[in-house]
Amino acid sequence: MSILDEKFEEFQAGSIEERIKCFKQDGRLFDMIVSQQLDRKILNDIYDITNQLRTISKSKSGSIFIQSLLCHKRAMLYFTQPSSRTFLSFESACHMLGMRTSEIRDSRVSSEIKGESFDDSLRTYSSYTDLIIMRNDMENSAERAAWLLNTWSNRCIPVVNGGSGSDQHPTQAILDIYTLQKSFASQGGLDGKTVLMCGDLRRGRTVRSLSYLIKNFEDIRLIYTAPQSFQMKGDVCEFLEKNNIPFIVETESIDNVISEADAIYMTRIQDEYDLVKGESGKVDISRFTIGLPEMKKVKPNGIIMHPFPRRNEIDVAVDSDPRAMYWRQERNGMWTRAALIAYIFNVHNEILNF
Numbered sequence: 001m002s003i004l005d006e007k008f009e010e011f012q013a014g015s016i017e018e019r020i021k022c023f024k025q026d027g028r029l030f031d032m033i034v035s036q037q038l039d040r041k042i043l044n045d046i047y048d049i050t051n052q053l054r055t056i057s058k059s060k061s062g063s064i065f066i067q068s069l070l071c072h073k074r075a076m077l078y079f080t081q082p083s084s085r086t087f088l089s090f091e092s093a094c095h096m097l098g099m100r101t102s103e104i105r106d107s108r109v110s111s112e113i114k115g116e117s118f119d120d121s122l123r124t125y126s127s128y129t130d131l132i133i134m135r136n137d138m139e140n141s142a143e144r145a146a147w148l149l150n151t152w153s154n155r156c157i158p159v160v161n162g163g164s165g166s167d168q169h170p171t172q173a174i175l176d177i178y179t180l181q182k183s184f185a186s187q188g189g190l191d192g193k194t195v196l197m198c199g200d201l202r203r204g205r206t207v208r209s210l211s212y213l214i215k216n217f218e219d220i221r222l223i224y225t226a227p228q229s230f231q232m233k234g235d236v237c238e239f240l241e242k243n244n245i246p247f248i249v250e251t252e253s254i255d256n257v258i259s260e261a262d263a264i265y266m267t268r269i270q271d272e273y274d275l276v277k278g279e280s281g282k283v284d285i286s287r288f289t290i291g292l293p294e295m296k297k298v299k300p301n302g303i304i305m306h307p308f309p310r311r312n313e314i315d316v317a318v319d320s321d322p323r324a325m326y327w328r329q330e331r332n333g334m335w336t337r338a339a340l341i342a343y344i345f346n347v348h349n350e351i352l353n354f
């Protein structure tokens, strides 16, 4: 164990409230690592910036203005776990703001293959960029990267978590809440709604990050719908209990609860994390999918979401139903991620005042 391993272990032994202080600078959000960093004020600010970006970008002069904001900055996309949406939406978001981007998408083509440690690799990447956006299959990897650059390196640049193992995916949760708020705009927003999450809740980082963000809303009720072996882990359930967020667990069938939900958030089985190859395939998930028969039970004002990629959790026949929100949801990712980057680099007031 290196001294860095020891120090990080010491850091991780602290409470989440203590740890997230490390990811702020001058009292502001600096690194985006876990959903627990976000409060309603920050979310509202990010969504105001998102809406303004969408409006300004409609004109050529507006787009040129936005591109001028961070044209002196560079971003690196360090994605060694597969991604379509998160990678492309972050890359588009950076380009929208004028940032030049570089990338590593496979550690076999970096010097990690020669035995360079994660920590040394991170410090090396930070030499050539002003922002690292990262995804990999290691839990807490983004937390380690941000901690390392903030405490051990003299080149302290922001780190954004684009998915850290089966742990967290906070920028997905930001875009999910934006989609929920927009979808329920005429019904008082997300406050007071019932959100059903279905699928691999145990290893799905999107539902974990979304559950943490729900704390910022009033009177939400959660329904976790999955076979027992894919049910939500105890750490998230304890968090909900501590924050008086009511939730129920349904292990038999989505059919039993689907009509109660305002938002239905489907997820795929995360079999890339199987400890024994093929073990997920042995679990019967046939009663945890949505097709046209299930849609008949969904509330008329309800919505269907999915972080994607999907397999067969949602039948493609559902795509043409106006309650299917998942294609809009993925596009919202580009705008909310651009807003987040503008917020981190403190250029958001220029966007809001345009």
Ligand code: CP
Pocket (backbone or CB within 6 Å): 082, 083, 084, 085, 086, 087, 163, 172, 307, 308, 309
């Ligand atoms: N939702 C999401 O994280 O998608 P990708 O894996 O394609 O980035």
